[in-house]
Amino acid sequence: MGRKRIIDYLMALVIVISLNFFLPRLLPGDPLLSIYGEDALITMTPEAKVELTRRMGLDKPLWEQFFNYLSGIVKGDLGYSYYFQGPVLDLLLGALPWTLLLTGLALIISTLIGFILGVESGWRKGRLADQGLLTGFMFLNGFPDLVIGLFLLLLFGVVLGLFPLGGAMTPYSQLTGVSLLLDVLHHLFLPLSALVLTEIASCYLLTRTTVVTLLEEPFILTARAKGIKPKNIRYRHVGRNSLLPIVTRTGVRLGRLFTGALFIETIFAYPGMGLLIYRAILGRDFPLIQGVFFLVAVVILLINFFVELIYPRIDPRVKNNAY
Amino acid sequence: MLEIKDLTITYGRNTVIKELNLTVPKGDVLAVIGESGAGKTTLALSLMGLCPGNVEGQIIYQGVDFLSLPEPQRRLLRWNKVSMVFQDLNRSFNPVMTVLEQIMEPMLEHELLSRKEAQKKAYYLLNKVGLAPVKGQMYPHQLSGGEKQRALIAMALTNDPEVLILDEPTAALDGLTKAKICELLKEVFSEKTVVLVTHDLSTAYQLANRVAVLYQGRIMELGLTKDILKNPRHPYTRGLVRSFPTLDATKDLQGIPGFGIEKQEGCVFANRCTQRIADCTKIIPKLEKRGEREIACLRGGVVNLLKVEDLTKVYSGVTALKGVSLDIEEGETVAVVGESGSGKTTLALCLMGLEKANQGSIYFQGEKIVKWNKEFYQKVQMIFQNPQDCISHRLNVLETVCEPLVIQKLGTPEERIHKAKKALRDVELPDEDEFLNRYAHHLSGGELQRLAIARALVLEPKLLIADEPTSALDASIQAKIMRLIMDLQEKRGLSILFITHDLALARKVSDRVFVLKDGQVVERGLSTQIFSLPQHPYTRKLLQATANFSDF
């Protein structure tokens, strides 16, 4: 990873940070109105209004707000949420672990399962198992995560009663240790499954296509001629090569998982960034919007950076000519 | 020892390999040569049991029919008994594994060696094929073409297989690398049973001791490499050799007319064969032994067209020809060279029956000629040094070309005109009415000679006797006329007896040469030999006198 590449990333970060500041402000609507005007019971004396405007920093000119925002980021201060009345950083750090748990696990599990199914399916191209899987996943791919989530919730939560109806843990169950972990997993299972199911299809389809193409490659013929066991051909030769596009797309997929997680979190009343984003946009809570998107952008940039860093280890061909 | 019995491979409706039988004894290096699409790669893959098509028949390694085994057992034989060097060297390695890993893989996979031993052996093999150990740690894309080829060879040797199959091992390499790889392969081949699939005749010539010529999934000719490539006896093999550029060939490149047809009855080569007979499209020729080699041809290979034995001609005490013997094969150009007065023209006149030989006999298509009748002239035509001598100035172009048909009483007038026009087109003369109505004296020398050729060809003869056909023409027109004659030979399989004093010209157009001196044949042989290593002093003298631009 050359210095130039790192500069590229920093540039991307700066652009993201700037867009992050200006885009929310292009939204029509006034944060003051959104927060204090909606509930007709709230009384706003003119003095209180001035005080609030000052506290939100909205009395200052835009460039000064931008400068404060930038210097805040440098100092690790993402600002103060109007709606939640707390530092944005605290809000994010409270929500992030849950979202990361959900999306991170979903990414790993969907990659693992989608990949294995994709390899097995591509290997059996045209046969019944492949056709079945392909049709199944095409079908699944057509459903938004929302529908899959609701379906799972209704079937396993409501009808069968196997899983809790929402939340990330049984509230105030006084569980500790292993039973707390199991409780968390128990709550995680359905939202995770919903997310995995929506993501698995794309991973599966991508893998399968790659595998089908790779199977035509002469080096597969070489491997077969060498008397390599079919399973090893599938994973050591085909699999390793078909992992490349999947790894490359990790950043994109994580972005999509984040988006998916917003809906899933809403359906399963799962704590996380979903509610934050929803509230932030609804309330024109600029610092929070900035914070959320800053965090998401940083996470995705980091993932991409990481992928680029390790990619030459997976695909030696890029080592020489990359940077 | 590898035996292939009644191997038939079909892809859907296409039969790619047809009832193929081959035996490769232990230690033998057999090259399978043929044009692309002949089924070479399919054959090679089927030997590994990797052919995706429907495979029938038997492939027997040491008494075990490989094809009858279930897949898991076949897998165990692969690389242990038979390994392969694949054609596409750029894509035959897994791009994300190091070369060493891939070389070690078959040893580990078959659990022959421990990891450490396998690594040791891999380095040994790398060294053997001339690659530095550091190349092993590289990834395939970091190696040059030649290095990849070497690595592929090293990989093929890991499990010490008895049988080695190579698919175009030199196709993607430049000349120098090719030579080095060939050297390496020669070493590697010792004590291995090898099947080498290639379209590169020189590689086959250098590496193989036997050659099987494959065409449309059938073997056309099989025998010792030297015999087959130096003296091909099957029309297809001859075509293949003629079309392959080598340094020692003198005659210009010639192709094989037409294209292979997937489905035809009888001989697969019949549609492109110039010596085919009616049976060729009905009966499938079997690969039969002819001397040292085996040939699959109903006619037993390239046939003899004309044979002259002990021909002597005496003109009033002067012996013009003295015991001349010669033969011409189907589709062959035989040059008769000699200075003026050596009896060249007498020979031509005797062959045409225009002079009666005092002694000796002439056979055409195996039959002794006693009487030179219309039937003979239909198959043998002659063109002369001075076309105006044989073209009547009272006939126009069309009438001139039609004349032989009229004499032979062939076809209706319309058919004659049709054939005449085609003959004119063949010699690249116009077939418009304006031209057809011209008279000979209105034509240039070149045109006139073309007209003479057209007239000779209108009967579609098998043999054309050309007596100094271009000596009256300037060089550029001569080149065109000769090119034309050679093309006609390629297209129609025309045999040509080319009489000339111009050795340089003879060298460019002939397959074989007879050197005539004072009515006697003093030297005969393949053009490649005569012109490079002339034995007879007279021949050498002639060659020295031949046109050249060299300073020495």
Next chain:
Amino acid sequence: MAFLFFLIGRGAFVRNRLTTFLLILIFSLFIFSACNSNPQVYTIADTTGDWGFPAPFTHYNRGPGYVRMSLIFDTLLWKDETGNLVGALAKDWEYIEEEKAFIFQLRPGVKWHDGEYFTASDVVFTFSYLKKHPYSWVDTGVVKEVVALNDEEVKVYLEKDYAPFIVNVAGTMPILPEHIYQNIDNPLEYTEEDALIGTGPFKLVDYNKEQGTYLYERNDNYYLGQPKVERLRFIKLNEQMIPQAILRGEVNAGPVPPEMIDTFKEKGYTVLISDYNWNAKLKFNLRQEPFSDLRFRQAIAYGIDREKLVNISQRGHGLEGNPGFIPPDSPWYYPEVEQYEYNPEKARELLKEMGYGGETLKLELLTSARFSSDAELIKNDLEKIGISLEIRVLDDKTVDARTQEWAFQMVLSGHGGLGGDPQFVNNMVLGDSFHSARYHSNQELKELLEKQLTIIDVSERKEVLAQIQKLYAEDLPALTLYYPNSYQVRDNQVNLYYTLGGLASGIPVPLNKLSFIE
């Protein structure tokens, strides 16, 4: 990824073990299905969950946030089920008209959660603290001076006669412990444990922002009696899941969609129907022709079938709007106003009178997605009286912003707050928020509105309000279309109810702390 490689490359051994592990994990999850419905814990489900740290200055500026705070902090006065003010920290009160002052007799012997005694000085402190740190639920601007007459009596002098004081200040303002809050300079950011010391029936045990959960335990020494449940819990659940959770007994109370109420009734649950606290309203740009013309607004009122709106867009779960604005279940409601029964003929006549006879009038209706079916119905109705509406759907905030800036012709939106002190009528007619009609052209109405705020006597005030409603219905600064119902379901463990007129200044949440007290 390297880990992935490892799994893939190393073949069956590892993968089989992994599969086994996963299977065991899944099975154990099934077996471990939670079943911990503690009868001592009363659970209320909510779709949002997090409403902020339940101290007065840190709860979010929405009703449920105030309610969660109100379990911990008491006010001087509080409403009972029927909306009558009863004593809380003040056991009695009176108004001394000559002095424009209220005297509150405080309840003796009340203790803060930390054991300190509650005294009159806490009340005085609270008023002064709120002057310094405005609390958006209470406007103490009218208060001139607060004096502690003794430990158990507080006298509040007002600048003027101000009727809303009793509900909007005395009935809404949480009393703060002086010994704690005197040390807190930034209450908006202060979330330490002692910020939650109140006198209320519950104490907070835990608040989890991310999970959106609250756990309270009862204050055994509550001066009105010991609460019925030991622990009170709020959890966050998706809207669709709440009914199921109630049926399973995991949740004792929560909001349910209207379609489900019959099911719950059959099963013996109690369905709580909200009062008509919220309205959908058609607002006009009164600064523009033709909206500034009274006849036009009346024509629109005649031209829209409000009953149809309730039946179709609200599927019957609501009440047709009162042209006099105040909902019919309010004690301040006056029925004898012009009702504008659906009459397109009359509407056309009015328009004709204005000169809009021939060609169709093209107007734009601004609204947000949740009103789009209403908008379509209105468009159909108005077409019949020769008005062609173009509907523009924008997001809520944009609609609000445009309304605020007068950048609209007609706007369809809604607001709540119709349950509290009728001061809201002033806010919605004369106020300058985007919810308000900002209608100043009727001097009589303006005067009456100002007057009603100063009348402390309820029956006298009602008379004025009757006149106000009559004028409002005539002038139609805005047209109330309907008041929708919302439903909550509870089991019969605790008698939760909607407080008539809303909690405190009018919050429509069925969680009056008094329902936990015997």
